[in-house]
Amino acid sequence: MVKFADRLAEIDLSGIRKLFEAAGSDAINLGLGQPDFDTPSHIKEAAKRAIDAGFTGYTHGKGIFELREAIKRRFSEKNGFEVGIEDIIVTSGASEALHIALEALIDEGDGVIIPDPGFVSYFTLTRIAGGIPKHLKHDENFRLNPDTLLERIEPQDRVLILNSPSNPTGKVQSRKDIKAYTEIAKDHGLVIISDEVYEELIYEGEHVSPASFYEDVVTINAVSKTYAMTGWRLGYLGAPANYVEEMLKVHQYVQACASSISQFAALEALTADQRCVHTMRDEFRARRDLLIKGLAKLGFKFPIPEGAFYVFIEVDDEEGFVRKLLENGVVTTPGSSFGAYGKGYVRLSYAASRSDIKRALAIIERVV
Ligand SMILES: Cc1ncc(COP(=O)(O)O)c(C=O)c1O
Known part of the structure; x- marks a missing residue:
């Protein structure tokens, strides 16, 4: 056996x-x-052009320069925070970004505070990294109450995961609350992993990135949901330079780089008419x-x-x-x-x- x-x-x-x-x-x-x-067809065409032009080999581990440039611009213009081109890693979907962030941040027994109900991967990836998932209950309106968060924090906790708009509740957290979570995270030395894959799918309210208030944030996004590209497996993250160095150690050995063809498709997705x-x-x-x-x-x-x-x-x-x-x-x-x-x-x-x-x-x- x-x-x-x-x-x-x-x-x-x-x-x-x-x-x-x-x-x-x-x-x-x-x-x-x-x-x-x-x-969308213009994105598929960009991928075909990349294949025909022979962009079929490994790329830079962090991703092609032009794509990281587009992501940097997007973080700055849309999300209100600055990262260097070197502080971005293009990943195989948001899933890989979540995985390498948790692997880099968590030691055996460290606590990861996760909104519950929340995206199922947060709980499993935390456990795979050796951490302890700590369930953070929403209030009856599915708001993550800052007071509940304060009560939940213990000394072994290292990371707080935020996901707005949320899978599975569809709830969008307010600017005031996002700011309050970042202040609590700062006071307690927690790193925030902010999963923003539904950023473009908001019908009421506004999207607010925690990284616009606080430095110790790994911001994760992907082209998967926004551009109907789930099968292309293309995501990305931005974080402070020292974080990226550690996350790259995992990315380099488990993934090498994201798909070259998908990277050219994502470049078209992010830079063409929206x-x-x-x-x-x-x-x-x-x-x-x-x-x-x-x-x-x-x-x-x-x-x-x-x-x-x-x-x-x-x-x-x-x-x-x-x-x-x-x-x-x-x-x-x-x-x-x-x-x-x-x-x-x-x-x-x-x-x-x-x-x-x-x-x-x-x-x-x-x-x-
Ligand atoms: C909140 C959330 N984050 C991340 C993902 C995974 O995204 P990707 O397909 O880019 O790996 C999903 C997919 O359902 C999701 O709902």
């Missing part, structure tokens, strides 16, 4: 994927967190309105999603609800997949066509 690493013994494969695989091929998928749009982003955002907003109106009519309670593409609804019997919908051809995700405080909720993704959303609403009405 092969003995596998103890470190991985308690880590489950993603429950969301299992559910999706259990559904029939014609099921309506409100389970997965990825845009159903195709990558109308495609606005078109997709408008469509997501219309789908959100359709779904929340239908759910409200059926009597469901949920926080109004202000960003991303998820609605997090309250249900009496989470497991039963998800199973019943699955049997009737609608895939959803149980709230417990997103942490202990997600119990009693179900996440519906509206990264699905309006006709699928209408059909799903009819099935939900029948099931309840």
